[in-house]
Amino acid sequence: MWMSLLALGITGGLTYLWLTRGFFSALLHLACVIVAGAIAFAVWEPIAYAILKPAPKSGTFWWLGGSAFAIALVVGFAVPLAILRVAIDKAIPGNAQADKIPDMVGGGICGFLAGGITAGITVISLGSLWVSQDFLGHQRLVWNGADSSLRSSSRLLLLHVDDWTAKFYGRLSTTTFEPKPEMALGRMYPALADVPSSIRRTRDRGRGKNYLRPDDTNLEKIYSVGLDENGNVIDGSSVALLLRSRGEQTETNRNIRVTDRKGNDLLQPGAYVMGYIMNFTAGARERSVSQVALTPAQVRLVCEDADGVATEVFPIALLSRVDPGRSTDPSVVAGIVAYERYSLTDDQGLGTVAGDGTPRLGIEFLVPAGHKPTALYVKNLRFDVRSRKPDVRFVSGFERQRAIDNRTLFGESAVAIDESKAVTVTLGENPRTRGVNATASIQPRTTIQAGTEGSLQVNSQRRVVAGIAQYNVPDMNRYQIDRQLRIDSFEPTPGTNLVQIFITSGDGIDDPAVDFSKPPLRGLFDRPMYLVDTQGNLYPCIGYVYKGAQYGGIRFTRNDPLSGLADLPQLPGPTVRNLSIVLLFEVTRGARVRGFVLGDEMYIRFEPPQEFTN
Structure with missing residues (x-):
């Protein structure tokens, strides 16, 4: 109107x-x-x-x-x-x-x-x-x-x-x-x-992220279903078989439809499937959760016919890592990284596994008969696919699903971690005494009065969702105010545990497991920080809480991890007093964290590996 x-x-x-x-x-x-x-x-x-x-x-x-x-x-x-x-x-x-x-x-x-x-x-x-x-x-x-x-x-x-x-x-x-x-x-x-409507059609009815920066993602791999090595449609290839995942009888050409935005049926002889596997960085995450989220409208594929006439199609399926916190598969629960294909049956789309620091998603399209892909748009970020040939070809949907199940389609996603400099730290039965804690409460103990949170984004339950803010330390210690006015906890992403790592002494911690004031971490302030689990998945440092002699602050930025400890306004050291620092990480529920990493090198190895619960 x-x-x-x-x-x-x-x-x-x-x-x-x-x-x-x-x-x-x-x-x-x-x-x-x-x-x-x-x-x-x-x-x-x-x-x-x-x-x-x-x-x-x-x-x-x-x-x-x-x-x-x-x-x-x-x-x-x-x-x-x-x-x-x-x-x-x-x-x-x-x-x-x-x-x-x-x-x-x-x-x-x-x-x-x-x-x-x-x-x-x-x-x-x-x-x-x-x-x-x-x-x-x-x-x-x-x-x-x-x-x-x-x-x-x-x-x-x-x-x-x-x-x-x-x-x-x-x-x-x-x-x-x-x-x-x-x-x-x-x-x-x-x-x-x-295009504008497709950009705005995000998660949470438009409140989700509608863009990606060029360095937030890259196109890792392309695969096809139903094409031969010359790029021609395989003779006799059935479109229904291209879409079937594990041979479910529900997915047949009688009861599944794929249409364009005008309602024209794309399930015609000569159509085939193209899949695109994308790598994402933490910068692609939503502001309010440690996930990359895509809706069907936010991804589109431009295809051209032999005359150069272009048309645009939306995805029919997304491929994502199986959430170990929700899976009943024993191998997934045990920590094996597995992927699954999800047909798009609503416009809510799909998110990556909560907390995953280097997530990947597969995006599948049905290409109309007589057309070839020319451009892939992900949140309106364009990838030229005109001259790029598929890296992998599958004859049918069965073969594609088999490659997903045996983990050959996505391959290894874990980053190789150098452990030659790692020092083993025994956490014992109470990791909290060594500064390793899983809690949503703001640590070190902090209470801010509602209305004075500044640039922090706070939800209706007065929990911190995102933002960066600095305060006078007394304004972070308002313990006596009415409970209805207290801001004293974070809102973790569903499916994750918020892990808080104390890197300074005090607050009941005499010997923190991760201590930048002494070897092997002393002076290493310019490298990105991660926790790593037993399967090699990395979880970036997404914020901090610090209290100095006069000033303090909070940072909780899931889509903007710290580039190093140097991002803090104050740094620890052997002669620094009256400084408390806690680093924040969101770890996928069910993951077992085994160490603290700078860049691609592990410096602190936790013994035993820790599975956290908020």
Whole structure:
């Protein structure tokens, strides 16, 4: 509703403005708008990437990355338009007059066209902000539960300015304004008007993360199901067999449908499956949980037919590591890393195993008959797959599932850890006495009064969810206030245990197991810190609590792990007094932690390995 009114207001306002200015002036402005729009879409990705790369993961401007594509389009349009207007006004200061009626009609038509383009770019830009799914009442994509697919919504604008703008520049990009053919807007973004809605369709109805930075993920491996070594569809290949996982009778071509956003059936002879395995860093995590989360709308594959006509498809399945805290498989419970394929039956998507520091996800698409993949988009981060051949080929879904079950598809994910410098520390029956503790309470003991938490994000139960803040130490020791006003605990990610490591003496700890004031850790402040479990999975340090003589602070940033102990405002040392520091880690429930790692080297080996419970 409100987006429609905005589009109508912009279009109507500019129509009236240029109707009064006359045809010649309106025509010049229309030309400026068309050129500025072409420039905007040409530089949209480069500007967005330039914003994304240095975008902070926490702090005051943590929201910047989520608005990168919106800012890029506005800047890419407004700046060239302003320059062109100034140049045109200088070059042609006068105005040509025609008869009043034709002059007004011509001006109105040009104003309407310029207004439509301006409104279309505005709608696409605003829709790309990190906002709720139905922002200003405009949501182009809806989930169709009947066939488990995303469809174009009927809740479109009264004036379809986003559609008009997308089609206009998409057509220009393949004709008059064509750059390199494969880089044309119409081929890279065949459903441009739907992109903002796909970006916003995150977990928790838009509250989840809507972007990735270029260094947050990389494409590790590509596999196909139903293609031969030459990239041709295997003769006689059954589409139904490509989709079946373990031969369940429920997955047959009689009761499973895969459709595009217009409802067209993609389960046609000649279709095949492409899978993409992505590596993620901790920077790809959500702000509020130690997980990478993807919904079906946030991932899309652009495919082209032999004539270069592009279409876009959404995934049919995601492959993720089995959560050891929820599995009944004895091998998984024992710590073996296993993966499973999950068909997408709703629009909630899938998250990685909670706490996993280096997660991987597989994403599967059904490619329409006669098409080949050209670009993969993950939260609108583009990967060119046009010339990349599959690393692994499977004849059928059975073979693909067998490769998942025997762990050959994903291969080894554990990082090789050098243990040559490791010192064994015996934790005994009470690891708390050595500074190793699993609790959601803020340690060392801390109570902050609600309303004075500053930049910390706190939920309705007054538990810390995310953020960085500094305080005067007395403001962290408000133990006597009413319980309803206390902030004294963190909100761990479901499926994890919050492990807190004391690295300084005091608080009942005389000899901390992890101590940076003495060998082997003394002075090693510039390396990322991890806990490692018995299967080699790493869990990054996601924050700290510290109290000095005068000042203290809290950092809890799951998507922005510490790059080293040097990130703390105060550092420990053999002569430093009145300083308490606790490091924070989220560990997958059921994992057995065996050591403390800096970079890829273990310095402290825990004996015995610890399985924690909050």
